[in-house]
Amino acid sequence: MRSLVIFSLCFLSGLSSLVSGASVPRYFESQPTTRRNLTTEQVRRELSSQVSPGTLIFGPGDAEFANRTSRWTGFSKPDVRVVIEPVAESDVSAIVKYCNRNSIDFLAIGGGHGLAYSLKRFSGLQISMRQLNNIAIQKNSKSAWFGGGTVVGPVIQYLHDRGYVTTTGGCECVGMLGAGLGGGHGRYEGLYGLISDNIVQLRVVLADGKAIVVSKSSNSDLFWAMRGAGHNFGIVTSFEMNIFPVGPKTWHWHNYIWRGKHLERVFAAINAFHNNGKTPINMAFEVGNFVMDTSITSEEPVLFWSFVYRGPADEAEKLLAPFNAIDAVSSTMGDVPYSQVATVQGTSWDSPICQHGNVHVTSTVFLQVYNLTTERQIFEGFKRRAKSSPALAAQSFIMHEGYSTEAVDKIDAASSAYPFRSDYHLTLFDAVVPSPEYEPEARAWAAEVRDQWMAGQPGRKLDAYVNYASGLETAPDWYGHESWRIDRLKSLKAKYDPYNRFRYYNPIIAA
Ligand SMILES: Cc1cc2nc3c(=O)[nH]c(=O)nc-3n(C[C@H](O)[C@H](O)[C@H](O)COP(=O)(O)OP(=O)(O)OC[C@H]3O[C@@H](n4cnc5c(N)ncnc54)[C@H](O)[C@@H]3O)c2cc1C
Numbered sequence: 001m002r003s004l005v006i007f008s009l010c011f012l013s014g015l016s017s018l019v020s021g022a023s024v025p026r027y028f029e030s031q032p033t034t035r036r037n038l039t040t041e042q043v044r045r046e047l048s049s050q051v052s053p054g055t056l057i058f059g060p061g062d063a064e065f066a067n068r069t070s071r072w073t074g075f076s077k078p079d080v081r082v083v084i085e086p087v088a089e090s091d092v093s094a095i096v097k098y099c100n101r102n103s104i105d106f107l108a109i110g111g112g113h114g115l116a117y118s119l120k121r122f123s124g125l126q127i128s129m130r131q132l133n134n135i136a137i138q139k140n141s142k143s144a145w146f147g148g149g150t151v152v153g154p155v156i157q158y159l160h161d162r163g164y165v166t167t168t169g170g171c172e173c174v175g176m177l178g179a180g181l182g183g184g185h186g187r188y189e190g191l192y193g194l195i196s197d198n199i200v201q202l203r204v205v206l207a208d209g210k211a212i213v214v215s216k217s218s219n220s221d222l223f224w225a226m227r228g229a230g231h232n233f234g235i236v237t238s239f240e241m242n243i244f245p246v247g248p249k250t251w252h253w254h255n256y257i258w259r260g261k262h263l264e265r266v267f268a269a270i271n272a273f274h275n276n277g278k279t280p281i282n283m284a285f286e287v288g289n290f291v292m293d294t295s296i297t298s299e300e301p302v303l304f305w306s307f308v309y310r311g312p313a314d315e316a317e318k319l320l321a322p323f324n325a326i327d328a329v330s331s332t333m334g335d336v337p338y339s340q341v342a343t344v345q346g347t348s349w350d351s352p353i354c355q356h357g358n359v360h361v362t363s364t365v366f367l368q369v370y371n372l373t374t375e376r377q378i379f380e381g382f383k384r385r386a387k388s389s390p391a392l393a394a395q396s397f398i399m400h401e402g403y404s405t406e407a408v409d410k411i412d413a414a415s416s417a418y419p420f421r422s423d424y425h426l427t428l429f430d431a432v433v434p435s436p437e438y439e440p441e442a443r444a445w446a447a448e449v450r451d452q453w454m455a456g457q458p459g460r461k462l463d464a465y466v467n468y469a470s471g472l473e474t475a476p477d478w479y480g481h482e483s484w485r486i487d488r489l490k491s492l493k494a495k496y497d498p499y500n501r502f503r504y505y506n507p508i509i510a511a
């Protein structure tokens, strides 16, 4: 039993600014009859002869629909009317062409973790990439091909089982391309760079449904754009990335919980430890949260910090000595193979951070160093909410990430659309909203913390990593404040996506 899928969408609005002067191609010809009320059945009937067997179609009446449209955050939930899960690149082309013929908006979905508020503006057909999840290590063992729907966890596992690693995001649940098309930060960036820095080539279905190769030698202008601003240009059906031998047998991890009274010492030690982008290369990653732990205290958040080192405990502990000297409520450590590092840092599939279905109100500022005054203000703000709004404070967290960044720094910033190579600390304010009446308060808190981070770095502009951005910032905040970047991206939009079909993820050209 399937209910009607109603496409009462204003499909053609927002296109006008880009069509002026040009002759309208077939795919945006105004239809003699606008397909406003299309049913899942109709889509199924009309598309089934054009796609490969195994392609799945779900409508709101299907039992699986909720599962297939489930997302990490309800804050930016797109309005999905029908879900299609292709099995081949040719299916993606066929679906895009079908959508164009019928004036239906489409959106590719990878891991379902996108937080950009702009996603909320989407209404139409979701192209889920999950069946395009093949991985194939190439004969020379220097690279592998990945399907456009591959997710971090299985990528780490598959490669590790065969003696390889590559650059990924840190959380197992995130899509390789959702992350990688915007850069992609992770534990291997100090050694090998961002996800996008290791992409050799991409196979891309453009807005008109045509499939092309994008690399240094093929559509090289688009290759520049897709490594940093890629969500705006096409649907990647597969991609080739560098891979590397697995390296040391184990990584050392050390997790600390400190009380707030030590905050200044902790941040001073972190600033010294990173020394403005000079983090020891194997000191791969630390993530620190202000978060409530009522088993310790319900008065204020604690500082929960987790460090991982690529190599043995003795080397790591030498570097961690300044942190060991700070009196901790809890200090635990161990050594695990790389494939288990996500688990010990609380970023694996079953960690709370990967859980779907909450409403997250976020803000972010990419920093160079921590300002101790600022961090104290932010901590005290959290402490106030712990008293005034315990339900809002309960699951909220304020995240501080520090990476080893040598390989990211080494790459010429002009060589791709990723703009922020001289920022070292990714932050994320994340209020988990217990019920809708808390949303205004959460938004005010998110803005307050963002403003505090900004006030703590006078003279610097808001750098909002495109994948952590709330979507409430501006295009230069996501894509770089040098005007040539936006100019170049806009001219590439005119060339490759003249009708702005890809405008739902922190759009270069506002919808
Ligand atoms: C819990 C959590 C952990 C995170 N950890 C990290 C991290 O370690 N490092 C990091 O850099 N970022 C991280 N992020 C941010 C993450 O990069 C973004 O949220 C990203 O958008 C998620 O991608 P997705 O595929 O999971 O989400 P989706 O919502 O499925 O996709 C996000 C956007 O990417 C587009 N997209 C997805 N697949 C394709 C494709 N094949 N072709 C074209 N476009 C595509 C979608 O159209 C959408 O616009 C994290 C986010 C969360 C919520």
Ligand SMILES: *[C@@H]1O[C@H](CO)[C@@H](O)[C@H](O)[C@H]1NC(C)=O
Pocket (backbone or CB within 6 Å): 006, 008, 036, 037
């Ligand atoms: C689409 O369906 C809705 C609900 O069934 C109906 O109210 C509306 O008039 C229909 N629109 C068109 C253009 O047929």
Ligand SMILES: *[C@@H]1O[C@H](CO)[C@@H](O)[C@H](O)[C@H]1NC(C)=O
Pocket (backbone or CB within 6 Å): 067, 068, 070, 071, 356
């Ligand atoms: C969807 O269903 C699959 C298989 O039944 C399950 O493994 C997966 O966790 C579900 N996903 C969500 C987001 O609920």
Ligand SMILES: *[C@@H]1O[C@H](CO)[C@@H](O)[C@H](O)[C@H]1NC(C)=O
Pocket (backbone or CB within 6 Å): 371, 372, 373, 374, 452, 455, 456, 457, 458
């Ligand atoms: C740190 O933050 C405070 C408060 O916003 C600000 O006044 C000060 O200038 C900042 N210090 C530095 C070194 O940027």
